[in-house]
Amino acid sequence: MINSAFVKKLAVATLSATAIAIGMGTTAQALTVIDFESLAQPGDGTTDQGFSYTEDGYTLTNTNINQFPFATFNTGKSRYLGSTALYNNSIDGTTVLTRNDGGIFDLLSIDLGELNEPFESSTVTFVGTKADNSVISNSFNLNGVKGFQTFAFTDFTNLVSTSWQQIAPFHQFDNIVVSDITTKSVPETASVLGLLSFAALGAGSALKRKKAIA
Numbered sequence: 001m002i003n004s005a006f007v008k009k010l011a012v013a014t015l016s017a018t019a020i021a022i023g024m025g026t027t028a029q030a031l032t033v034i035d036f037e038s039l040a041q042p043g044d045g046t047t048d049q050g051f052s053y054t055e056d057g058y059t060l061t062n063t064n065i066n067q068f069p070f071a072t073f074n075t076g077k078s079r080y081l082g083s084t085a086l087y088n089n090s091i092d093g094t095t096v097l098t099r100n101d102g103g104i105f106d107l108l109s110i111d112l113g114e115l116n117e118p119f120e121s122s123t124v125t126f127v128g129t130k131a132d133n134s135v136i137s138n139s140f141n142l143n144g145v146k147g148f149q150t151f152a153f154t155d156f157t158n159l160v161s162t163s164w165q166q167i168a169p170f171h172q173f174d175n176i177v178v179s180d181i182t183t184k185s186v187p188e189t190a191s192v193l194g195l196l197s198f199a200a201l202g203a204g205s206a207l208k209r210k211k212a213i214a
């Protein structure tokens with residue numbers, strides 16, 4: 001017989017631990033993980049996935065509709081990093097994450113992995129636009145070693161959208177953890193440097209009709 005009190009206590013403890021682990025205080029959140037596993041395909045090729053992808057009430061949009069769509073590596077591909085992930089196949093292409101109903105959300109973490117061989121370290125800068133029209137930026141550095149790293153966002157709360165670019169050396173992304181429940185968190189200083197570098201990189205991005213993957 002299952003001790004229901006124990007199960008309940010364990011569930012509460014797990015929720016608290018999760019809330020603390022993600023640094024969002026003690027409010028239990030309904031977390032959503034966008035994991036792309038429904039796109040998994042056997043074989044050693046790549047699969048185009050269109051310019052828009054929806055999962056669990058969230059949509060990723062590739063805004064470069066005159067260039068190349070999102071794609072995934074099939075599970076037998078050497079650049080498949082152990083979990084099906086999406087990548088923007090347009091060089092300097094922009095990816096935008098929004099909620100399908102236009103509502104606000106928090107962005108908690110994302111897994112980023114190298115795209116092309118030889119694998120190189122790179123920096124990916126995310127820019128979030130909040131419901132009050134303020135802008136937040138976080139930059140993450142990939143280690144250049146084949147495989148995903150999980151990056152936690154700082155102050156990516158109350159967002160209406162988040163965008164980032166496919167700048168060389170390129171990346172693939174997986175396990176986007178979001179929450180549509182507004183939570184209290186301690187604001188931290190925005191990465192002004194990251195924002196500036198993003199702007200500088202953006203200014204240098206001319207239209208190029210070349211795929212991101214080799």
Ligand SMILES: [Ca+2]
Pocket residue numbers: 035036037083084085174175
């Ligand atoms: Ca996955």
Ligand SMILES: [Ca+2]
Pocket residue numbers: 112113114142143144145146147148149
């Ligand atoms: Ca890596």
